[in-house]
């Protein structure tokens with residue numbers, strides 16, 4: 001075999017090994033979606049995002065205290081009083097509904113209780129809120145993103161909002177939000193899994 005042929009064979013082997021390593025990486029990526037929800041809308045969005053991402057979806061009440069080994073974290077919660085929930089707003093939500101709330105604690109408390117966070121961990125934040133100007137409603141995702149950045153995480157995408165009805169008697173999701181959430185998750189996953197060349 002001539003030196004040129006040998007070099008070509010080596011390059012082909014190298015490319016094949018690189019592609020295999022990329023596929024193995026994709027199979028072993030650990031992606032977590034952590035949600036907080038009172039009435040169920042944010043949980044539904046989280047499950048749709050998780051479907052798009054092919055990720056584990058965990059209620060914040062059961063979320064891990066250690067993020068070692070996580071490759072991408074997505075965290076979301078409902079917008080309360082223009083931002084992230086607090087114990088007082090969760091109590092107010094619990095008093096409004098006739099069912100027990102889905103989460104007892106909040107993303108704010110969970111992030112505050114986390115141990116050391118892998119620096120540069122890719123993350124994304126979302127919320128649910130009323131479908132009106134953000135200036136009027138606020139958005140919990142902005143607070144979640146800020147706390148994540150403070151812990152040394154790297155935003156993999158801008159914060160995103162998904163909408164519930166504006167009628168106080170109808171706190172369900174606005175039409176097509178589940179599809180939009182799944183598509184958002186799919187796009188996040190594609191970006192996270194793209195092999196770095």
Ligand SMILES: Cc1cc2nc3c(=O)[nH]c(=O)nc-3n(C[C@H](O)[C@H](O)[C@H](O)COP(=O)(O)O)c2cc1C
Nearest residue numbers: 037038039040041042078080081082128129130137
């Ligand atoms: C105590 C409380 C305060 C709220 N404050 C806001 C608000 O400031 N802005 C907003 O857009 N929605 C507000 N909402 C509506 C919530 O965003 C909505 O209930 C939530 O997105 C539903 O998600 P969940 O079903 O997962 O709890 C509030 C709801 C509650 C219960």
